[in-house]
Amino acid sequence: MTSLHSTQGTAYPAHEPVVAVVVAAGSGVRLGEGGPKALRDVGGRALVAHALDSLAGGGVSRAVIVSRAELAAAFADALADAPIPWTLTEGGAERQDSVANGLAEAERVAPDSRYVLVHDAARPFVPASVVAAVIAALRSGASAVIPAIRVIDTIRVADPHPGEATVVDRSRLRAVQTPQGFDLATLVRAHDHVRSKGLAVTDDAMACEAIGEHVTLVEGSRDSLKITEPFDLLVAEAVWRRRTDALEGTVW
Numbered sequence: 001m002t003s004l005h006s007t008q009g010t011a012y013p014a015h016e017p018v019v020a021v022v023v024a025a026g027s028g029v030r031l032g033e034g035g036p037k038a039l040r041d042v043g044g045r046a047l048v049a050h051a052l053d054s055l056a057g058g059g060v061s062r063a064v065i066v067s068r069a070e071l072a073a074a075f076a077d078a079l080a081d082a083p084i085p086w087t088l089t090e091g092g093a094e095r096q097d098s099v100a101n102g103l104a105e106a107e108r109v110a111p112d113s114r115y116v117l118v119h120d121a122a123r124p125f126v127p128a129s130v131v132a133a134v135i136a137a138l139r140s141g142a143s144a145v146i147p148a149i150r151v152i153d154t155i156r157v158a159d160p161h162p163g164e165a166t167v168v169d170r171s172r173l174r175a176v177q178t179p180q181g182f183d184l185a186t187l188v189r190a191h192d193h194v195r196s197k198g199l200a201v202t203d204d205a206m207a208c209e210a211i212g213e214h215v216t217l218v219e220g221s222r223d224s225l226k227i228t229e230p231f232d233l234l235v236a237e238a239v240w241r242r243r244t245d246a247l248e249g250t251v252w
């Protein structure tokens with residue numbers, strides 16, 4: 001029997017499909033040499049494959065990977081044993097352009113998906129529990145959901161005067177992660193809006209706020225670090241080793 005979940009007066013199946021747009025079209029300049037970032041290896045598996053494992057574990061049913069067409073064969077290799085079906089589409093100059101392209105492809109390949117998660121391939125080790133929490137918040141009626149964590153350093157805002165900076169109250173600060181979850185039609189409308197207005201956004205929740213949507217926070221995870229610089233790869237290796245050890249019963 002299919003159970004139904006009611007959101008704003010409309011009934012939807014509780015386990016309707018969720019599509020993810022996984023952006024992987026960046027240049028990876030800060031990571032440096034070693035090939036496309038999403039195809040870099042941790043624990044014998046490409047980062048994009050780890051990302052799909054995490055998304056599938058949390059309840060995502062199919063994925064649109066956004067990258068470069070000339071990497072299609074390499075992605076097919078890396079994702080030969082992916083846990084969910086995926087398709088590849090071309091990226092754009094900025095992350096927001098890549099997301100917009102991915103959304104168009106998601107509407108094409110997954111017209112039955114009411115919800116979309118937008119995820120950085122550069123965050124391969126997001127725990128499945130975080131993915132599931134984002135989806136649960138969407139199913140509870142939120143239209144835009146972001147995972148976020150507290151900051152652990154004292155933070156200062158740099159003043160215009162060189163060498164001077166002002167402390168800010170870090171108890172109110174949050175570092176924002178992905179996957180960010182949305183009602184698919186709302187996010188498409190948000191991206192159309194920011195493009196037509198020429199607005200630059202660094203994440204998709206910002207695009208939704210630009211059309212007046214409320215953004216809901218759920219707890220993120222430090223495991224979900226964004227692999228940006230070479231040091232981050234070392235941390236990712238450690239996160240992966242801890243996970244593998246946990247599966248094998250080794251205590252850290």
Ligand SMILES: Nc1ccn([C@@H]2O[C@H](COP(=O)(O)OP(=O)(O)OP(=O)(O)O)[C@@H](O)[C@H]2O)c(=O)n1
Binds near residue numbers: 024028093
């Ligand atoms: N035009 C772009 C830029 C970024 N991204 C993706 O957005 C995510 C977050 O970007 P970041 O980690 O900052 O990656 P890069 O842009 O690749 O890094 P860099 O700035 O060092 O080149 C990554 O998964 C990246 O592939 C994308 O799909 N298209």
Ligand SMILES: C[C@](O)(CO)[C@H](O)COP(=O)(O)O
Binds near residue numbers: 203
């Ligand atoms: C979307 C994001 O991961 C949220 O923290 C982040 O903004 C992406 O990184 P970028 O360097 O801004 O592309």
